[in-house]
Amino acid sequence: xxxxxxxxxxxxxxxxxxxxxxxxxxxxxxxxxxxxxxxxxxxxxxxxxxxxxxxxxxxxxxxxxxxxxxxxxxxxxxxxxxxxxxxxxxxxxxxxxxxxxxxxxxxxxxxxxxxxxxxxxxxxxxxxxxxxxxxxxxxxxxxxxxxxxxxxxxxxxxxxxxxxxxxxxxxxxxxxxxxxxxxxxxxxxxxxxxxxxxxxxxxxxxxxxxxxxxxxxxxxxxxxxxxxxxxxxxxxxxxxxxxxxxxxxxxxxxxxxxxxxxxxxxxxxxxxxxxxxxxxxxxxxxxxxxxxxxxxxxxxxxxxxxxxxxxxxxxxxxxxxxxxxxx
Numbered sequence: 001x002x003x004x005x006x007x008x009x010x011x012x013x014x015x016x017x018x019x020x021x022x023x024x025x026x027x028x029x030x031x032x033x034x035x036x037x038x039x040x041x042x043x044x045x046x047x048x049x050x051x052x053x054x055x056x057x058x059x060x061x062x063x064x065x066x067x068x069x070x071x072x073x074x075x076x077x078x079x080x081x082x083x084x085x086x087x088x089x090x091x092x093x094x095x096x097x098x099x100x101x102x103x104x105x106x107x108x109x110x111x112x113x114x115x116x117x118x119x120x121x122x123x124x125x126x127x128x129x130x131x132x133x134x135x136x137x138x139x140x141x142x143x144x145x146x147x148x149x150x151x152x153x154x155x156x157x158x159x160x161x162x163x164x165x166x167x168x169x170x171x172x173x174x175x176x177x178x179x180x181x182x183x184x185x186x187x188x189x190x191x192x193x194x195x196x197x198x199x200x201x202x203x204x205x206x207x208x209x210x211x212x213x214x215x216x217x218x219x220x221x222x223x224x225x226x227x228x229x230x231x232x233x234x235x236x237x238x239x240x241x242x243x244x245x246x247x248x249x250x251x252x253x254x255x256x257x258x259x260x261x262x263x264x265x266x267x268x269x270x271x272x273x274x275x276x277x278x279x280x281x282x283x284x285x286x287x288x289x290x291x292x293x294x295x296x297x298x299x300x301x302x303x304x305x306x307x308x309x310x311x312x313x314x315x316x317x318x319x320x321x322x323x324x325x326x327x
Contacts, residue, residue, distance in 0.1 A: 033063035037087030044112040044221040045088040047247035073147040085229040090149035099304040104227040111221035115280035117196040119205035121182040142173040142189035179204040193276035201272035241323040
């Protein structure tokens with residue numbers, strides 16, 4: 001636990017390994033701190049770390065508890081179990097689980113654009129055996145989870161290259177373990193930053209496609225809230241969105257200081273963090289057209305159960321730009 005000042009802000013960090021256990025042992029009593037979910041070592045969600053380090057939750061009188069998840073699908077399960085009130089997570093799992101499991105959340109802002117890559121085992125790349133995505137046919141690719149943005153981007157990249165999902169094997173893995181798990185038979189992974197930059201820095205893997213190459217300017221992580229919390233605490237939701245917007249603007253205005261916060265947070269060398277940050281665009285604006293593209297692809301690929309005619313009505317409920325546009 002870290003403490004910036006002795007009073008006013010209470011911050012606890014829990015690593016969630018069991019939805020059921022946390023739901024039982026960490027219910028939210030009345031008047032308790034606001035529980036914010038985020039992904040483990042996800043540089044896309046730097047705004048949350050900046051806001052904490054700068055003391056802005058404390059400044060706004062918002063007490064928080066941070067709940068760490070291994071991927072966005074688990075975080076959506078956290079929303080379902082009532083573990084968290086607000087969360088930073090990928091738009092793909094937010095969409096997929098909202099549609100398929102009727103998990104009631106509302107997206108309030110974007111956290112970042114781009115910032116993922118398909119990485120190839122350096123030995124295979126240097127030997128010339130895999131120099132582009134077509135070299136992954138009949139190989140195993142590691143990914144963070146079937147509902148993740150990265151799994152979505154991988155499927156999109158394969159689709160764009162005329163490769164069917166049946167021509168590759170997929171294996172779920174923790175991003176922290178992907179680079180050290182690469183072999184000739186399992187020669188590639190897709191993950192969020194900083195894991196791609198770290199693998200490159202450590203001479204373990206080489207990027208063959210960035211998410212910018214796959215879909216320029218795509219939204220990745222978002223800030224969302226449970227509908228119950230939105231209904232009961234719109235004033236606190238507004239404060240959290242304002243803090244998020246302030247942090248995003250600060251990152252853009254202070255890139256060197258933002259990098260220092262990231263290095264301290266991730267406990268890694270400066271060089272890979274700088275590489276990773278150069279692959280991420282921090283942006284809080286909501287792009288409904290891009291969300292529609294995500295959902296359309298998920299529907300056509302059979303990953304969510306929804307008719308294309310239902311997209312607009314769903315997004316009307318799923319996205320709320322009122323808070324981020326508030327002056």
